[in-house]
Amino acid sequence: MANWSEQTVQAAGHELALIRGGSGKPLLIFHDELGFPGWMEWNERLAERRTLLIPLQPGYGKTTRVEWTRSYRDLAGFYAQVTRELHPEPIDVIGFSAGGYIAAEMAAACPHIFSRMALVAPMGIKPGEGEIMDFFAVTMRQHLHATVADPAATPEYAKLYGGQMTPERFEAFEDARAETARLGWEPFMHNPSLPYLLRGLKTPTLLIHGTRDAVVPRGCIDAYRAAIAGAQVFEIESAGHRPEIEKPEEFLRAINRFLAE
Amino acid sequence: MQVGYFTERPYRWVPEEEVFRNHGYFAVSNRFFDREKAADDYNYFLDENCYAEELGFDAVALNEHHGNPFCMGSVMNVEASILAYRTRRVRIVLIGNPLPVIKHPLRMAEELAEIDLISRGRLVTGWVRGAGSEQFFNNANPAYNRELFNEAHDFIVQAWTRPGPWRYEGKHFHYRHVNPWALPYQKPYPPMWIPGVLSPETVKWCAEHRYPYIGLGTLLGPTCDLWDYYADEAAKQGYQAGPENFGYLIPTVIAETEEKASAIADNFVFGGGQNAFSAPQFTVPPGYNSKGAIRMLAKQNTSAWLGVSGEKLMRHMEDAEEESVDYDDVRRKLRAGLDKVKSNYQVIAGTPKSVTEKVKTILRVLRPGIFIMFSVQGPVSNEERRTSMRLFAQEVMPALKEYAKEIDLPDPFSRTPGSVKLAAGTSRIPVSDRGPLAELGLR
Numbered sequence: 205m206a207n208w209s210e211q212t213v214q215a216a217g218h219e220l221a222l223i224r225g226g227s228g229k230p231l232l233i234f235h236d237e238l239g240f241p242g243w244m245e246w247n248e249r250l251a252e253r254r255t256l257l258i259p260l261q262p263g264y265g266k267t268t269r270v271e272w273t274r275s276y277r278d279l280a281g282f283y284a285q286v287t288r289e290l291h292p293e294p295i296d297v298i299g300f301s302a303g304g305y306i307a308a309e310m311a312a313a314c315p316h317i318f319s320r321m322a323l324v325a326p327m328g329i330k331p332g333e334g335e336i337m338d339f340f341a342v343t344m345r346q347h348l349h350a351t352v353a354d355p356a357a358t359p360e361y362a363k364l365y366g367g368q369m370t371p372e373r374f375e376a377f378e379d380a381r382a383e384t385a386r387l388g389w390e391p392f393m394h395n396p397s398l399p400y401l402l403r404g405l406k407t408p409t410l411l412i413h414g415t416r417d418a419v420v421p422r423g424c425i426d427a428y429r430a431a432i433a434g435a436q437v438f439e440i441e442s443a444g445h446r447p448e449i450e451k452p453e454e455f456l457r458a459i460n461r462f463l464a465e
Numbered sequence: 466m467q468v469g470y471f472t473e474r475p476y477r478w479v480p481e482e483e484v485f486r487n488h489g490y491f492a493v494s495n496r497f498f499d500r501e502k503a504a505d506d507y508n509y510f511l512d513e514n515c516y517a518e519e520l521g522f523d524a525v526a527l528n529e530h531h532g533n534p535f536c537m538g539s540v541m542n543v544e545a546s547i548l549a550y551r552t553r554r555v556r557i558v559l560i561g562n563p564l565p566v567i568k569h570p571l572r573m574a575e576e577l578a579e580i581d582l583i584s585r586g587r588l589v590t591g592w593v594r595g596a597g598s599e600q601f602f603n604n605a606n607p608a609y610n611r612e613l614f615n616e617a618h619d620f621i622v623q624a625w626t627r628p629g630p631w632r633y634e635g636k637h638f639h640y641r642h643v644n645p646w647a648l649p650y651q652k653p654y655p656p657m658w659i660p661g662v663l664s665p666e667t668v669k670w671c672a673e674h675r676y677p678y679i680g681l682g683t684l685l686g687p688t689c690d691l692w693d694y695y696a697d698e699a700a701k702q703g704y705q706a707g708p709e710n711f712g713y714l715i716p717t718v719i720a721e722t723e724e725k726a727s728a729i730a731d732n733f734v735f736g737g738g739q740n741a742f743s744a745p746q747f748t749v750p751p752g753y754n755s756k757g758a759i760r761m762l763a764k765q766n767t768s769a770w771l772g773v774s775g776e777k778l779m780r781h782m783e784d785a786e787e788e789s790v791d792y793d794d795v796r797r798k799l800r801a802g803l804d805k806v807k808s809n810y811q812v813i814a815g816t817p818k819s820v821t822e823k824v825k826t827i828l829r830v831l832r833p834g835i836f837i838m839f840s841v842q843g844p845v846s847n848e849e850r851r852t853s854m855r856l857f858a859q860e861v862m863p864a865l866k867e868y869a870k871e872i873d874l875p876d877p878f879s880r881t882p883g884s885v886k887l888a889a890g891t892s893r894i895p896v897s898d899r900g901p902l903a904e905l906g907l908r
Contacts, residue, residue: 382752385608
């Protein structure tokens with residue numbers, strides 16, 4: 205396994221928990237609304253040539269809440285300060301789902317902060333067609349099931365969620381849900397001004413979409429593509445909302461090709 | 466002691482199997498709403514509350530829920546306004562307005578002031594956080610529920626007491642011109658009673674504000690524990706809590722015979738009863754419960770009232786796959802569960818004689834200054850409902866009032882809550898009597 209560890213860094217006036225692993229050029233990663241699930245196969249593979257920096261979102265258990273953040277835009281502002289302090293040069297980024305929303309808000313406010321930006325099933329813009337699934341209004345099991353197209357055919361899904369649900373695990377989920385609600389309850393997981401603020405962004409952008417994503421509809425991808433001129437779209441056939449664990453080969457091929465460009 | 470009457474104003478025509486199929490009352494489709502029947506019932510329930518006044522109840526209590534056939538009071542202040550005009554003596558107790566989900570405390574201050582004026586000072590206004598489902602229905606961010614509650618409450622008190630106009634820039638609410646022309650009839654503002662289902666945060670908040678806390682059909686043992694917590698917090702504030710600080714509301718049915726009362730009481734579990742208020746995913750919205758409450762609930766497996774049990778929490782995590790359900794079997798299990806609830810004193814059903822004895826036991830244990838009869842749920846006829854009310858008022862209430870005098874249960878009007886000073890370093894006296902619990906095999 206790659207050499208990775210959880211560290212605490214002082215940044216933007218806050219103690220931030222951060223996963224750091226691998227070696228090579230730094231790559232910033234924003235986890236999704238469920239929190240960092242653990243070091244998976246795709247992390248391992250990417251870490252062979254990149255140093256992964258994965259901040260653990262404030263309020264999700266490891267990093268304490270940043271009290272003044274009340275929206276994804278606020279959180280993006282916080283993360284932009286963190287990023288400028290830790291890595292003043294433009295940095296490559298991958299954002300997953302709500303993490304994609306965070307990255308897009310950062311790029312909108314600081315157009316030169318990222319050298320390349322990959323958004324995987326990103327929330328953040330209201331889709332022209334379809335709706336972002338209201339994952340607050342379903343049971344946790346329904347929510348988790350909706351994140352992958354075929355749970356039975358996704359070994360890492362079973363690895364993540366196959367065990368007994370303990371009170372401790374429940375508490376971790378509740379932390380994540382509560383913080384996500386604080387930031388994204390209304391308007392639900394999108395910011396109406398984001399597409400306008402993204403206009404003219406020159407950062408090379410890749411949008412990854414699983415064709416069977418039940419959480420983020422294709423309409424979100426189309427909206428991002430309309431907002432960011434030149435954004436590429438990469439579709440992963442038969443993947444759901446988590447192509448990185450559902451179809452890791454295709455996912456890594458697309459990411460590696462994009463980051464190497 | 467104040468004796469109140471309360472009904473959820475249930476929509477009595479909802480098909481029970483729809484509630485089962487939906488795993489709860491909340492979110493049953495309104496295609497099952499019948500306008501004619503509802504028009505009859507809105508009028509009937511107003512009449513029923515007027516009848517409560519006629520029968521001699523001291524108070525009628527209203528509540529509010531949204532999108533839910535369990536309770537037709539979606540806009541409680543509308544009903545309270547009508548009762549303010551139609552009744553002459555009875556106190557109108559709101560338990561309570563869900564401040565965080567209404568999201569407009571200035572408007573709330575105005576509405577309640579009008580109700581208090583129309584009733585010439587008979588309003589008792591309580592506040593709630595709103596059940597989990599209300600956060601969804603009203604799109605109120607549950608992660609800020611407690612903050613919204615506190616800020617709205619503090620704002621309303623200011624709006625009623627600080628001469629305007631003034632400007633308000635808070636965290637969640639912002640008003641550029643606060644100057645409500647109508648102020649409450651009662652000075653400085655109406656009494657506030659706070660209902661709850663044993664949230665320690667709410668109990669502490671009540672003790673700090675010297676507001677009576679009303680336990681909503683909570684188990685007697687844990688209710689004693691919470692009373693103690695209230696009293697300890699009260700002691701920190703320098704006062705001795707007493708009956709004037711506590712109220713208790715309990716499902717109650719009375720009929721001419723035990724058998725008949727028992728058969729009517731079965732309707733408390735119609736559709737699953739209070740535990741089927743909403744499906745688990747709507748009961749625990751994100752961030753709605755404090756971290757302490759989540760931790761506690763995740764470890765406990767208790768029954769609950771519009772709140773959530775540990776068992777429900779686990780179902781939220783691991784909800785069973787949909788399977789074919791034998792609804793008659795579900796009904797049988799619910800009836801069996803009701804027997805346990807009755808033996809726990811969470812539902813009181815019987816003849817006037819047996820009900821009097823049971824309620825006296827409750828009064829002895831909890832020593833509340835406020836007792837509220839919660840009328841039956843489900844498809845029970847108007848006649849049976851009114852008989853139950855009448856038998857309570859005529860045959861039970863006088864005995865309860867007598868007993869309350871005997872064991873000294875002052876209410877919040879005869880003794881101001883928080884008015885009994887407790888010198889620093891002095892131990893408080895007990896606020897409940899657990900003695901009968903052991904005799905009854907309850908804790």
